[in-house]
Amino acid sequence: MILLYLxxxxxxxxxxxxxxxxxxxxxxxxxxxxxxxxxxxxRAGDNPIDIEINKVRHIKFSSQPGKNVLAxxxxxxxxxxxxxxxxxxxxxxxxxxxxxxxxxxxGYLLWRKTSIxxxxxxxxxxxxxxxxxxxxxRYDPRYVILRFFEWRQKVMARALLTVSTHYTSKLIEDGVxxxxxxxxxxxxxxxxxxxxxxxxxxxxxxxxxxxxxxxxIYVGKFGDIYYHQEAFSLFAAxxxxxxxxxxxxxxxxxxxxxxxxxxxxxxxxxxxxxxxRVPNDxxxxxxxxxxxxxxxxxxxPCRLYCCPIxxxxxxxxxxxxxxxxxxxxxxxxxxxxxxxxxxxMKNPDNSFxxxxxxxxxxxxxxxxxxxxxxxxxxxxxxxxxxxxxxxxLFL
Numbered sequence: 001m002i003l004l005y006l007x008x009x010x011x012x013x014x015x016x017x018x019x020x021x022x023x024x025x026x027x028x029x030x031x032x033x034x035x036x037x038x039x040x041x042x043r044a045g046d047n048p049i050d051i052e053i054n055k056v057r058h059i060k061f062s063s064q065p066g067k068n069v070l071a072x073x074x075x076x077x078x079x080x081x082x083x084x085x086x087x088x089x090x091x092x093x094x095x096x097x098x099x100x101x102x103x104x105x106x107g108y109l110l111w112r113k114t115s116i117x118x119x120x121x122x123x124x125x126x127x128x129x130x131x132x133x134x135x136x137x138r139y140d141p142r143y144v145i146l147r148f149f150e151w152r153q154k155v156m157a158r159a160l161l162t163v164s165t166h167y168t169s170k171l172i173e174d175g176v177x178x179x180x181x182x183x184x185x186x187x188x189x190x191x192x193x194x195x196x197x198x199x200x201x202x203x204x205x206x207x208x209x210x211x212x213x214x215x216x217i218y219v220g221k222f223g224d225i226y227y228h229q230e231a232f233s234l235f236a237a238x239x240x241x242x243x244x245x246x247x248x249x250x251x252x253x254x255x256x257x258x259x260x261x262x263x264x265x266x267x268x269x270x271x272x273x274x275x276x277r278v279p280n281d282x283x284x285x286x287x288x289x290x291x292x293x294x295x296x297x298x299x300x301p302c303r304l305y306c307c308p309i310x311x312x313x314x315x316x317x318x319x320x321x322x323x324x325x326x327x328x329x330x331x332x333x334x335x336x337x338x339x340x341x342x343x344x345m346k347n348p349d350n351s352f353x354x355x356x357x358x359x360x361x362x363x364x365x366x367x368x369x370x371x372x373x374x375x376x377x378x379x380x381x382x383x384x385x386x387x388x389x390x391x392x393l394f395l
Contacts, residue, residue: 001394003027004088004096004110005038006103010046011060014253017280018309019122019186020099021051026384027097028055032391037087041076059087070141077145081109088114095119095394101126105149108156119390120153121161121184125302132300133225158393161386163307164328170305182389185329186309187380193284193316195367203289207274209247214359217249217290217319219283219310222259225303227296232262234294234348239268241352249286250275287317291363292340292355295323295330303327312378315339318367320358322351329377339373 005024009015020038027036036056042048043063051058061083064075087093088110096118098107104120111118127146130136136143154160154176161184162168172178209215216238222228239246250273252259259275278286287293293314297303306328314321321340325331334340341351358366 001032001095001391002035002091002093003033003037003394004084004093004116005036006084006096006098006106007038007040008100008102008106009040010042011040011048011051011058012046014280015309016040016051018313021053022187022189022380023099023121023383024051024053024056026380026387028053029384030387030391032395035091037091037093039084039087041080043072073142073145077105077109080106081113084110085113088116095391097121100124101146101150101153104153104157105146108149108152111156117158117394118156119159119161119393120157122186123153123157123160123162124164124167124305125150128302129225129300129306132302133298135224159390161390162305164305166329167305182386184383184386185378186307186312187383188309188312188316188374188378190316190371190374190379192281193287193313193374194371195318195364196285196288197364199285200288200363203285207247207249207289209289213245213247214242214292214355215247215249215290216292216294217251217287218294218296219251219287219313220296221252222254222296225298225306227298229262230345231294231296232266232268234296234343234345235263236266236268237348238352239272241349242356244272246272248273249290251278251283251286253277283313284317287314287319290319291359293319293321295321295327297324297327299324299326301326312374315370315374315378318363318370320355320366320370322348322355333373333377337373337376339370 007016007020024038027033037059038051038056039059039061041063042060048060061080063072093116096107096110096116098104098118098120100122107118127143131143159180161182163185165183168181168183171181222231235248256275295311297308303326311321311330322343323331323340324343334342341354343351
């Protein structure tokens with residue numbers, strides 16, 4: 001079996017590193033698979049890297065540089081299918097696996113030309129996400145086009161792999177054939193992200209974090225489907241509540257000048273903030289140094305259908321997560337099983353009080369309890385189980 005695996009990001013993008021590479025590694029372990037052609041989309045300003053995994057041949061599509069967003073998307077959707085068609089025909093591809101509805105749109109276009117079955121994983125209502133976040137308007141061509149492609153994927157994809165039980169239920173309610181829908185949450189390498197007490201002590205010493213201090217960490221972006229100004233207000237509230245005992249770590253690829261300006265604007269003491277960008281394999285070291293984590297996804301109706309990869313990484317490290325209600329299955333997990341506290345952005349002190357009470361427990365002991373949640377809901381074995389079921393669809 002020869003598979004074409006489509007991503008929609010650069011090879012160096014954090015989503016490729018944290019979501020796609022673990023999946024390619026799992027797929028490469030199946031004896032039925034001979035070769036996986038992995039296609040990444042490299043855009044102007046990207047620094048592409050080579051993905052080196054057994055059985056995986058990495059091909060890069062260079063998106064047209066120097067274009068505005070709409071023109072670049074148009075270029076992708078008109079040129080990428082032809083680019084891939086040559087690879088499909090030359091390599092006798094038997095199945096197409098698409099990560100996200102954006103990649104699924106390309107998979108659908110290839111299916112129209114070749115009739116090769118395609119499966120879409122991480123299938124979410126992305127167009128609705130962008131509309132509810134205020135990033136796109138209802139009349140934005142990107143919204144209209146992606147809505148169309150999402151509809152075609154629901155009809156024509158051989159299988160749809162959602163990341164939330166809520167979206168699985170919604171698709172069935174909407175009349176999508178339930179036999180073609182499986183739930184496959186974003187999995188995490190529990191070993192890679194596990195808590196490390198030695199790293200904790202090392203980083204806390206380096207950053208000047210004393211044993212009495214409570215450290216919060218945020219890993220991710222600002223804006224779009226994530227809070228921007230509100231996130232900094234939340235950080236400021238933590239500094240007010242914990243006073244001089246609080247230290248904040250931010251690991252982000254977002255513009256650091258913008259982050260620093262916002263921190264200074266609301267009078268956050270910069271001597272108790274550590275801001276940096278690190279490779280994904282270094283992130284667990286800083287998670288181990290923290291005591292709890294912020295997850296700042298904006299609530300919206302469609303957020304029930306997402307599965308934040310960072311929540312899984314936080315849990316794998318044993319960190320309690322502060323998360324608002326209505327975010328995928330994760331809010332339900334916190335409500336029913338623990339692993340953090342539901343956050344009220346208008347009154348975050350309630351959550352901070354619970355964090356303060358939790359800090360009376362030894363960090364390694366807390367980590368063990370929360371890691372069990374990561375094992376139950378986010379271990380990579382869950383992805384392997386779903387892949388076992390869908391590979392037969394390509395035979």
